Amino acid sequence: MRRLLLLALVALGTAACDQSGSSGTLTPVDVQQPPDDDLHGNGGVVPLPDPEQQDGRVGRSARRLTVDQLGASIQTALGQPWSKLSSRAASLGRADYALVNAESTEANLVFAKFLDDGAREVCVARASADLKLTVAKDRVLARTLPEGTVGDLRKLTDAQVRELLVYLSTRFWGSPLHDEELTRWAGLFTQAAIRAETIKKRDQAIAVLCIAMMTDSRFLTY
Template identity: 65%
Template sequence: MRRLLLFALLALGAAACEKTPAAPPVVDGQLEPVGNPHGDMSTPPLPDPEMQDGRVGRSPRRLTVNQLARSIEVAVGRPWTSLEGGLATTLGRADFALVNQESTEPNLVFAKFLEDGAREVCMAQAAAEKALAAPEARVLSRTIPGPLGDLRKLSDAQVREMLVYLSIRFWGSPLQGDELTRWAGFFTKAATRAEAITNGRDQALAAVCIALMTDSRFLTY
């Protein structure tokens, strides 16, 4: 009886050895494998946007004053000259006397002064482009062929081409879909009103420039 029981235990042990492969021999200088404490990460869990105010990842950050100055110059084609000086400190630039950390809070003061700055640079650039016949010399109206004429006569395709170009220039991403349609309607209304103003044809371009520059997509990253 004991001999039969011993044979049974040996048989069970052999079956267990067949199911469980032997671990590879340890090699000198090689670390032994360590199990992942997080378990199987082949399909990592995604964060729940509802638990993060609709966002996944970090919150957007506002441009610093130096980043804003450079972005305006590149996007619009001219600098915001009033920014340098006391206004830069008001908008958050550190003076390293009283303030030693750059502020990037999107507050109402920043929004108010930025709107003033947008009007300054956009209207100046739009007015300057009236005298530029070559499209490659212009920024806001680069996609419009020939000298600037009655902007109401632009086709819908030309309006959309201009808006896509400008949105990429200002935001790094194109307007599209229903949003592009709304912006096209906005430009058409602005062009109609601008044509009624004496020598105010350029103000339709300025209005689009101001809207692009004061959009959150221009101010945050």
Template identity: 30%
Template sequence: MRILLVLSMVAIWGCDSSPQTTESDNNAVDRPEQPPATGQTQEPRPQQTPSMPSDGDGQQDNRPQATMTDGHWGASTRVGVRTPTVVVEPGRSRRRMNLDQLESAFLRVSNDLNWTERANGVDVSLFQTLSATLGKPDFIQVTTEALDPTALFQKFLDDAARQVCQKMVARDSERNEANPSLLLDRLADTTIDAHLSNLVLRFHNRQLDEDSNDLAQWRWFVDSLRHVAESDEQIWHAVCVALFTHPDFYTY
């Protein structure tokens, strides 16, 4: 019996010695930790809702005011604006001759001297032999002729001019006063401008005045050739090649 009483007292004593939970402790466990009262809140909110300023009393207008100032340009004058008249020059862009026209021009200027080669004892026109290479149509695979002044065309034109001019110089060297030459002439200062003007008229069908800038350029070319050429034949041969290869000859 005494043993039971002792055990009962020990049990009661153990229950009384367990920690007690207060109401403040329960609140600390259930509620999350609050931020400190001092400082800015986590979600700042505007003090008031933004709105447009009213035009009521007490509102100050700080907008700048435009003021009229007197200019120093004088009194204004009203004028009418007109669209300028577009002046259309007559004519069209120049075109390159086709091969038939080019060969005919060579024959006319040189008095029937053509660009040829010897084949089987006969002089054959290279304008016809190289017609396919120079873009003349065969009307089987090609029906339109290429009329662009390409580098290949310029090369063949230079070859034709050199050969024909050499023939003209050789023929003119054998002529006499009764049958004057077409190309060669004495390099006299009093007649050189007139001779150049005649050559430009023959090759390019252009009449140049004595004070023309174009004639002055051809005269400068002849004067430059005097310093490098060994004879008058070389000078006029170079002038002939320049006249043939000039765009005013092979375009119209």
């Protein structure tokens, strides 16, 4: 009797499973169109910005140097500090932690004005000192110019001008000028050299390049 009752219960359980139609069955998946879930779909991932909209940069947008970083970069690139950096630090964005508790890294007009003043100070001083040196390796900005006393810069060959520009752009930006941009900068130097000889201030041709590269966004951002 017990055996018959047990068999009846097993039969009823099997029938119930068959009627539900869900236990132990697999739902077919169309492999041509996988489900749009977090694994196969976008998954909430934000795509990287278009490099063409960020001057060729991939990932985050560029950030301006802090005052301390700017001072270190000037010292590294020119071998001497900007003497008025500390007195201009607040205007350049440094926090005083009295009224301002966060450093500003916004490239505004005030920053641009004071930086231009600083670039003129250090670049003119460095270029003037360089042209007094006769040993090329002792120079900072004019290191690629020929040994001995620096002569008329208008007489430099195109190859010498380009070598100077590649050296300076690598020194200031960590990346050399090339192609059409290198040609444009060569034209700038040629004009600067002509004017420098006219006013009898040869060092200003080198200073012009220094100022232009130091105030370029490639020197100020990372």
